[in-house]
Amino acid sequence: xxxxxxxxxxxxxxxxxxxxxxxxxxxxxxxxxxxxxxxxxxxxxxxxxxxxxxxxxxxxxxxxxxxxxxxxxxxxxxxxxxxxxxxxxxxxxxxxxxxxxxxxxxxxxxxxxxxxxxxxxxxxxxxxxxxxxxxxxxxxxxxxxxxxxxxxxxxxxxxxxxxxxxxxxxxxxxxxxxxxxxxxxxxxxxxxxxxxxxxxxxxxxxxxxxxxxxxxxxxxxxxxxxxxxxxxxxxxxxxxxxxxxxxxxxxxxxxxxxxxxxxxxxxxxxxxxxxxxxxxxxxxxxxxxxxxxxxxxxxxxxxxxxxxxxxxxxxxxxxxxxxxxxxxxxxxxxxxxxxxxxxxxxxxxxxxxxxxxxxxxxxxxxxxxxxxxxxxxxxx
Amino acid sequence: xxxxxxxxxxxxxxxxxxxxxxxxxxxxxxxxxxxxxxxxxxxxxxxxxxxxxxxxxxxxxxxxxxxxxxxxxxxxxxxxxxxxxxxxxxxxxxxxxxxxxxxxxxxxxxxxxxxxxxxxxxxxxxxxxxxxxxxxxxxxxxxxxxxxxxxxxxxxxxxxxxxxxxxxxxxxxxxxxxxxxxxxxxxxxxxxxxxxxxxxxxxxxxxxxxxxxxxxxxxxxxxxxxxxxxxxxxxxxxxxxxxxxxxxxxxxxxxxxxxxxxxxxxxxxxxxxxxxxxxxxxxxxxxxxxxxxxxxxxxxxxxxxxxxxxxxxxxxxxxxxxxxxxxxxxxxxxxxxxxxxxxxxxxxxxxxxxxxxxxxxxxxxxxxxxxxxxxxxxxx
Numbered sequence: 120x121x122x123x124x125x126x127x128x129x130x131x132x133x134x135x136x137x138x139x140x141x142x143x144x145x146x147x148x149x150x151x152x153x154x155x156x157x158x159x160x161x162x163x164x165x166x167x168x169x170x171x172x173x174x175x176x177x178x179x180x181x182x183x184x185x186x187x188x189x190x191x192x193x194x195x196x197x198x199x200x201x202x203x204x205x206x207x208x209x210x211x212x213x214x215x216x217x218x219x220x221x222x223x224x225x226x227x228x229x230x231x232x233x234x235x236x237x238x239x240x241x242x243x244x245x246x247x248x249x250x251x252x253x254x255x256x257x258x259x260x261x262x263x264x265x266x267x268x269x270x271x272x273x274x275x276x277x278x279x280x281x282x283x284x285x286x287x288x289x290x291x292x293x294x295x296x297x298x299x300x301x302x303x304x305x306x307x308x309x310x311x312x313x314x315x316x317x318x319x320x321x322x323x324x325x326x327x328x329x330x331x332x333x334x335x336x337x338x339x340x341x342x343x344x345x346x347x348x349x350x351x352x353x354x355x356x357x358x359x360x361x362x363x364x365x366x367x368x369x370x371x372x373x374x375x376x377x378x379x380x381x382x383x384x385x386x387x388x389x390x391x392x393x394x395x396x397x398x399x400x401x402x403x404x405x406x407x408x409x410x411x412x413x414x415x416x417x418x419x420x421x422x423x424x425x426x427x428x429x430x431x432x433x434x435x436x437x438x439x440x441x442x443x444x445x446x447x448x449x450x451x452x453x454x455x456x457x458x459x460x461x462x463x464x465x466x467x468x469x470x471x472x473x474x475x476x477x478x479x480x481x482x483x484x485x486x487x488x489x490x491x492x493x494x495x496x497x498x499x
Numbered sequence: 500x501x502x503x504x505x506x507x508x509x510x511x512x513x514x515x516x517x518x519x520x521x522x523x524x525x526x527x528x529x530x531x532x533x534x535x536x537x538x539x540x541x542x543x544x545x546x547x548x549x550x551x552x553x554x555x556x557x558x559x560x561x562x563x564x565x566x567x568x569x570x571x572x573x574x575x576x577x578x579x580x581x582x583x584x585x586x587x588x589x590x591x592x593x594x595x596x597x598x599x600x601x602x603x604x605x606x607x608x609x610x611x612x613x614x615x616x617x618x619x620x621x622x623x624x625x626x627x628x629x630x631x632x633x634x635x636x637x638x639x640x641x642x643x644x645x646x647x648x649x650x651x652x653x654x655x656x657x658x659x660x661x662x663x664x665x666x667x668x669x670x671x672x673x674x675x676x677x678x679x680x681x682x683x684x685x686x687x688x689x690x691x692x693x694x695x696x697x698x699x700x701x702x703x704x705x706x707x708x709x710x711x712x713x714x715x716x717x718x719x720x721x722x723x724x725x726x727x728x729x730x731x732x733x734x735x736x737x738x739x740x741x742x743x744x745x746x747x748x749x750x751x752x753x754x755x756x757x758x759x760x761x762x763x764x765x766x767x768x769x770x771x772x773x774x775x776x777x778x779x780x781x782x783x784x785x786x787x788x789x790x791x792x793x794x795x796x797x798x799x800x801x802x803x804x805x806x807x808x809x810x811x812x813x814x815x816x817x818x819x820x821x822x823x824x825x826x827x828x829x830x831x832x833x834x835x836x837x838x839x840x841x842x843x844x845x846x847x848x849x850x851x852x853x854x855x856x857x858x859x860x861x862x863x864x865x866x867x868x869x870x871x872x873x874x875x876x877x878x879x
Contacts, residue, residue, distance in 0.1 A: 128809075142553075144552060144553055145552075147548035147549070147551070148548065150547065150548055150551045150552070152543055152547030152548065152551065155543060155547070155551065156543040156544070159539045159540070159543060160536065160539070160540060163532055163535060163536040163539060164536070167530065167532030167535070167536065168527035168528065168530055168532065168729075169527070170728055171527070171530045171532065171535065171725075171726035171727070171728040171729070172524060172530070172726070172727060172728050173522075173524055173727045173728065174728065200515070205752075206586060206756075207751050207753060208751040209750075209751070209752045210751065210752040213750065213751045213752065217622060235749070235750065235753065238746075238749065238750040238752070240748045241750070242747060242750050242751075247845075303703040313796075325782060345551075346551035346758075346826060347551070347552060347553045347757075348549075348550055348551040348552050348553065348554065348754060348756065348757035349551070349756055349758055350754070350755065350756045350760045350836050351752070365617075367622060367867075369615070369618065369620045369621070370589075370593065370615065370618040370621070370622050370716050371586075371589070371590065371593045371622075371751070372585075372587055372589045372590040372593065372730060373587060373615065373728065373730070374730070375586075375726030376586075376728060376729055376730045376756050376759055377727075377729075377730075378728045378759060378762075379730055379758060381757055382758075385832075432626070437620075448749050464795065476538055485740075
């Protein structure tokens with residue numbers, strides 16, 4: 120078990136004079152605070168006793184119903200009975216680990232992948248095998264050989280605006296992946312925290328949209344579309360997985376906050392969410408544009424980076440001699456921070472990579488941060 | 500993995516005409532709804548962005564500080580750095596399972612014990628060994644032999660107003676238990692959800708009060724002293740345990756709701772809690788008295804029960820031929836419910852036992868419930 124570099128960095132970046140490209144924090148100035156306040160007040164006035172009492176392990180039924188309808192809007196047929204509400208999508212990874220993994224079991228992932236997924240599965244002593252990827256995401260045709268060789272318990276993938284790369288799996292590959300999962304009896308955990316944060320291009324349906332054989336476990340969260348402080352996520356899973364996850368959820372913490380679930384439901388049904396979503400999409404698109412332009416102007420030759428169409432991160436590849444950990448040490452000295460690529464690789468790798476977050480800084484700070492960072496890159 | 504009977508029963512007892520001695524629900528009519536409403540509103544007005552943002556895995560620092568002071572009031576020396584905030588105390592059991600247990604490992608418990616502790620530890624395929632108990636709680640002198648024979652990973656105990664029996668471990672045995680734990684290098688998980696709910700008799704300091712060798716992991720919750728809907732609990736643990744639990748907490752769900760932590764802190768520092776605690780203590784004491792008197796008047800010969808000085812449960816022992824599961828079936832037919840003893844035993848046992856909750860029913864319903872239940876007992 121290693122504490123994540125990212126959370127250590129976050130402690131440094133709590134200082135207001137540090138410009139942080141680290142973390143995966145939404146823009147707090149865009150949180151719908153007034154709308155949440157109205158929702159919280161209505162919950163306590165109208166249903167205070169229920170909101171403060173124990174609730175069902177499955178989650179608050181009206182919220183599960185809302186989520187099922189939202190699933191429909193994303194191209195996934197789901198009933199409220201299929202929806203399990205969790206403490207953020209992170210908890211689904213923990214439940215999946217408990218359900219599927221024993222020491223030495225193999226998990227397939229993109230490589231790099233979400234660092235807290237690595238941590239969640241490492242708790243159960245999993246081994247990681249990377250699936251080959253390119254600029255359109257993972258390559259489904261590579262799966263059968265990996266499955267035959269490693270007998271993985273599941274594939275974990277973030278198909279939209281992936282963390283850390285920002286890459287999106289193209290539709291054709293999603294269909295193909297669902298097909299292969301069906302044929303090979305492969306469980307797929309589709310983690311979709313950022314799907315609603317597309318600021319340009321066309322929406323792509325989730326992998327689960329093509330999942331006729333019920334092999335895909337779809338995971339999402341309100342952390343990016345309302346606020347992460349509530350710790351509200353969910354999973355839509357085939358019945359055999361759902362039922363076992365439910366028992367594990369109950370043993371883990373009985374249920375998710377009754378109060379937060381009801382406040383979120385009140386907010387979601389207030390009619391205010393579409394406008395808020397539009398506002399953050401626009402803001403994140405602008406911020407990506409500013410960061411991208413600043414990097415283009417200031418980074419020296421030998422650096423390239425991804426151009427995500429949504430989400431919160433882009434992924435920088437430096438020259439082979441770059442050591443992002445050393446760069447980070449110097450960057451902290453100049454009051455700018457990022458996450459070095461290494462943390463996103465279960466094994467080796469990532470030495471000359473940086474993940475940059477663009478959702479959590481104002482345009483001015485993005486520009487100033489790149490100025491500081493680029494100076495260090497030029498001097499490296 | 501078995502879904503707990505108790506939560507299945509809770510579904511039936513959601514019908515308003517069913518009188519329920521099942522569940523472990525606080526009295527919702529006594530929740531401090533107005534005070535929580537004021538606290539929630541102040542949080543969103545004054546620190547809305549922070550309350551909705553990601554927070555530290557350790558918990559909200561001012562709340563940890565408040566808890567550390569509360570620990571002092573309970574006779575435990577703790578600094579804020581020793582306090583990890585969790586999703587109810589249930590999550591601590593999950594973290595303990597992750598940290599200590601591999602398949603086949605032995606856990607010592609009272610027998611019967613809290614059913615969701617059984618579930619939490621069964622997730623990690625633990626084996627359970629019961630420690631001999633009497634009306635004063637577990638018998639410390641029995642431990643050395645059990646430790647030598649089973650090499651347990653830890654002892655799990657609920658020393659105050661135990662769930663399900665309502666029994667309290669006497670002070671002399673607490674001191675002795677801490678001594679034996681130190682000598683035998685035994686980890687002790689002291690689960691204390693009900694300690695503040697004493698309605699008669701004298702407070703007894705926690706086992707951890709005598710823990711000079713740092714072998715006791717102390718667990719508590721706001722579920723009974725504010726409201727369970729928030730899912731807020733905590734653990735005070737020796738540094739080596741704390742540090743590993745923190746990493747596991749982070750991998751499990753990143754952190755506990757920022758919003759709920761701040762609202763709870765606002766409520767706790769409003770000055771209103773002592774009065775609320777006094778109110779629920781008085782009410783639960785009255786309800787215990789009413790239940791106890793009704794049982795005395797109406798249960799047939801051959802039944803006995805515990806007389807807890809606090810908490811929410813008492814434990815009924817029926818004649819040897821009683822089958823509490825069959826009684827429950829008939830009880831549901833008469834619209835009264837309880838939890839059969841069986842669920843609280845990791846192995847066999849509990850056939851002729853019932854757990855009765857007295858916190859969640861008004862005096863009228865307690866009396867009517869006993870009338871229905873006693874009629875069935877007489878006819879059994």
